[in-house]
Amino acid sequence: MAEWAKQLAGIKGVLLDISGVLYDSGGEGGGVPIPGSIEAVEKIKASGLKLRFCTNETQATRGKFVAKLQRLGFNILVNEVTAPAPAACRILKERNLRPHLLVHDDLVPEFDQLDKANPNCVVIGDAADNFSYKNLNEAFRILIGLENPILISLGRGRYYKETDGLKLDVGVYMKALEYACDVQAEVVGKPAKMFFQSALAEMEVEPQQAIMIGDDIVNDVGGAQQCGMRALQVRTGKYRPCDEQHPEVKADGYVNNLAEAVDIIVKQLHK
Amino acid sequence: MAEWAKQLAGIKGVLLDISGVLYDSGGEGGGVPIPGSIEAVEKIKASGLKLRFCTNETQATRGKFVAKLQRLGFNILVNEVTAPAPAACRILKERNLRPHLLVHDDLVPEFDQLDKANPNCVVIGDAADNFSYKNLNEAFRILIGLENPILISLGRGRYYKETDGLKLDVGVYMKALEYACDVQAEVVGKPAKMFFQSALAEMEVEPQQAIMIGDDIVNDVGGAQQCGMRALQVRTGKYRPCDEQHPEVKADGYVNNLAEAVDIIVKQLHK
Numbered sequence: 001m002a003e004w005a006k007q008l009a010g011i012k013g014v015l016l017d018i019s020g021v022l023y024d025s026g027g028e029g030g031g032v033p034i035p036g037s038i039e040a041v042e043k044i045k046a047s048g049l050k051l052r053f054c055t056n057e058t059q060a061t062r063g064k065f066v067a068k069l070q071r072l073g074f075n076i077l078v079n080e081v082t083a084p085a086p087a088a089c090r091i092l093k094e095r096n097l098r099p100h101l102l103v104h105d106d107l108v109p110e111f112d113q114l115d116k117a118n119p120n121c122v123v124i125g126d127a128a129d130n131f132s133y134k135n136l137n138e139a140f141r142i143l144i145g146l147e148n149p150i151l152i153s154l155g156r157g158r159y160y161k162e163t164d165g166l167k168l169d170v171g172v173y174m175k176a177l178e179y180a181c182d183v184q185a186e187v188v189g190k191p192a193k194m195f196f197q198s199a200l201a202e203m204e205v206e207p208q209q210a211i212m213i214g215d216d217i218v219n220d221v222g223g224a225q226q227c228g229m230r231a232l233q234v235r236t237g238k239y240r241p242c243d244e245q246h247p248e249v250k251a252d253g254y255v256n257n258l259a260e261a262v263d264i265i266v267k268q269l270h271k
Numbered sequence: 272m273a274e275w276a277k278q279l280a281g282i283k284g285v286l287l288d289i290s291g292v293l294y295d296s297g298g299e300g301g302g303v304p305i306p307g308s309i310e311a312v313e314k315i316k317a318s319g320l321k322l323r324f325c326t327n328e329t330q331a332t333r334g335k336f337v338a339k340l341q342r343l344g345f346n347i348l349v350n351e352v353t354a355p356a357p358a359a360c361r362i363l364k365e366r367n368l369r370p371h372l373l374v375h376d377d378l379v380p381e382f383d384q385l386d387k388a389n390p391n392c393v394v395i396g397d398a399a400d401n402f403s404y405k406n407l408n409e410a411f412r413i414l415i416g417l418e419n420p421i422l423i424s425l426g427r428g429r430y431y432k433e434t435d436g437l438k439l440d441v442g443v444y445m446k447a448l449e450y451a452c453d454v455q456a457e458v459v460g461k462p463a464k465m466f467f468q469s470a471l472a473e474m475e476v477e478p479q480q481a482i483m484i485g486d487d488i489v490n491d492v493g494g495a496q497q498c499g500m501r502a503l504q505v506r507t508g509k510y511r512p513c514d515e516q517h518p519e520v521k522a523d524g525y526v527n528n529l530a531e532a533v534d535i536i537v538k539q540l541h542k
Contacts, residue, residue, distance in 0.1 A: 131404040137439050140430070144437060158451045159411070166415060168408050168451055175450040176443045180429050
């Protein structure tokens with residue numbers, strides 16, 4: 001038995017990344033479930049463990065995103081999902097910020113309630129094809145024109161995997177704007193501590209009672225560990241073998257996929 | 272008289288940045304000369320000083336670029352210009368590298384002589400509208416698929432000024448790919464030491480005999496100073512008042528424009 005599996009006493013909650021763990025996004029139907037993941041989610045729910053989906057997905061509103069996952073066969077509800085856009089909205093409101101949005105068209109409705117005239121900050125999400133030269137330049141001009149440039153990024157991921165290959169993620173364009181304007185972005189979403197903490201609060205479990213499962217060694221595994229959680233990396237999604245020799249982050253365990261992780265966790269519960 | 276003007280004894284050569292010093296690029300005719308700059312170039316040539324144009328321009332071949340400047344009224348020849356693309360070609364040939372090009376369409380002919388099949392490196396220039404999500408993603412996938420990813424960047428500038436406003440430069444996309452692939456780009460062009468040194472060699476003057484004039488505090492002024500040259504910043508092009516309080520780079524002098532700089536330099540020659 002793997003070392004990590006021997007130390008699961010006290011686990012009360014599981015946090016799951018979605019893209020690359022439950023499914024690979026992209027293609028006609030919006031993605032393909034990773035074998036065994038639909039059943040693994042059911043198994044967690046049946047086990048009595050608390051469950052929270054913790055995603056940096058910003059290509060759609062939570063409603064649309066969850067509807068897609070339901071169509072793919074997953075037992076998932078909107079209020080089980082922690083995502084960056086609603087967290088960013090709270091921050092923008094608190095600080096009276098009027099955002100210029102460089103995000104995916106389908107995410108725009110999440111910001112409907114905010115004043116966006118005469119922007120005094122830029123919010124950047126995974127805009128995919130909206131990351132044109134024209135659009136990035138527009139965001140840059142707004143930022144460089146502000147006396148106090150504020151850049152809020154809905155994540156700092158480098159890339160993710162879709163059915164047709166790897167795709168650049170929001171973090172890459174965040175770095176581009178940081179360099180262009182000599183600013184430091186404020187990151188909402190994984191690996192930000194506050195983001196994991198709000199997911200834990202919504203589950204009502206303590207960090208040491210929770211285990212995160214993700215395909216991103218830095219943002220999922222490293223982020224969760226920094227909050228005091230345990231974290232597993234799955235060998236699906238954007239996983240690459242060199243992740244297991246990452247210079248800074250070491251997962252508590254590596255598993256072939258979500259199904260394997262859940263089998264082991266649930267088995268230990270009944271011991 | 273400004274302090275820098277008192278210490279010009281021994282100056283034998285002038286290096287001029289082009290965009291933002293000679294002209295502001297963009298718009299219908301390809302740009303607008305900065306008042307007094309056409310005459311300033313003539314004045315340097317008439318003075319007996321050696322002259323070299325030292326540009327990070329990578330939106331066109333040197334031939335096309337120089338033809339545009341001639342149409343605008345400048346006395347300039349192709350063999351007076353030091354530019355990154357020919358320097359990059361030499362490096363690629365020496366190291367048997369087959370580039371994937373992410374550059375402006377008009378720059379592609381500079382790389383005609385190189386084998387580009389089955390690329391083993393990525394060369395990035397100021398691609399402007401070619402910096403689409405699709406194209407950046409393509410370059411990323413090639414890089415991340417290489418065992419030893421080599422990224423060569425034709426400059427590290429943040430932005431430049433066109434007639435209709437500031438535009439993101441190649442350095443921003445270089446940073447994006449560096450972050451995406453966790454690599455460090457090799458920069459050809461200003462502020463690389465080798466680039467200034469080859470311009471000095473072409474002029475046959477020593478660094479301490481040369482003065483660089485540019486609008487970029489880091490890449491023109493800082494780069495030239497690191498090679499042992501003196502350097503002036505003009506208050507045209509991308510110049511911003513806060514440049515004069517730059518935390519790391521202090522120009523030997525600040526002048527309103529090229530005409531003012533050349534007037535002072537030439538006047539001192541005759542003393």
